[in-house]
Amino acid sequence: MARPVQLAPGSLALVLSPREAGQAAGEPGGRALFRAFRRANARCFWNARLARAASRLAFLGWLRRGVLLVRAPQPCVQVLRDAWRRRALRPPRGFRITAVGDVFPVQMSPIAQCRFVPLAEVLCCAIADMNAVQMAVTQQSLLEHLIKHYPGRRAWYLLILTFWMDLKEDSIFCPTVKVFRRAKTLHRIPCFN
Numbered sequence: 001m002a003r004p005v006q007l008a009p010g011s012l013a014l015v016l017s018p019r020e021a022g023q024a025a026g027e028p029g030g031r032a033l034f035r036a037f038r039r040a041n042a043r044c045f046w047n048a049r050l051a052r053a054a055s056r057l058a059f060l061g062w063l064r065r066g067v068l069l070v071r072a073p074q075p076c077v078q079v080l081r082d083a084w085r086r087r088a089l090r091p092p093r094g095f096r097i098t099a100v101g102d103v104f105p106v107q108m109s110p111i112a113q114c115r116f117v118p119l120a121e122v123l124c125c126a127i128a129d130m131n132a133v134q135m136a137v138t139q140q141s142l143l144e145h146l147i148k149h150y151p152g153r154r155a156w157y158l159l160i161l162t163f164w165m166d167l168k169e170d171s172i173f174c175p176t177v178k179v180f181r182r183a184k185t186l187h188r189i190p191c192f193n
Helices: 030-042 048-055 074-085 119-132 139-149 156-168
Strands: 005-007 011-018 058-063 067-071 095-103 106-108 178-181 187-190
Touching: 011 030, 011 074, 030 048, 030 058, 030 067, 048 074, 074 095, 119 139
Parallel strands: none
Antiparallel strands: 005 106, 011 067, 011 095, 058 067, 178 187
16 A cells, blocks of 8 residues: 655645625635735835745645635744734735634545556547547557557557457447447447547
């Protein structure tokens, strides 16, 4: 099992609310509010530590109900905490900061993938991608597409050659949505048009 990955370590959440009730309808996006917040605090030339900390902030995300997630090196995060405690942290224009708090690291447990790539899925996706850009699907173009988008697979040439031979021998047919292979046992391979 893969080791858990910590997401957003050393980050702060700033809860913002509009100063005027009617302003909530035309609320700007998270990135715009982040830039306005950073700009407002970077202009504090009388507080060089706060200005420097604000300039080193990075945007992490924007949650509904006015929560701005930011990240910075730990000393800068501490400067922002101290500025909030002293009521020196400046909000973006038209907003007020109602709360500031530490975001505890969220852990993500990666899900392991199997070691093989399902051939039917790969072929159907490759053909669908080529059709989407109106590219002719030939043996050579399909091989080039697979090598480009699925690197490291040495057997592509043999697989495509076998697939093309089955196609030429009319042992594969695709009526609408599914690809079928004629044999003693019928193999169903889902396919995209």
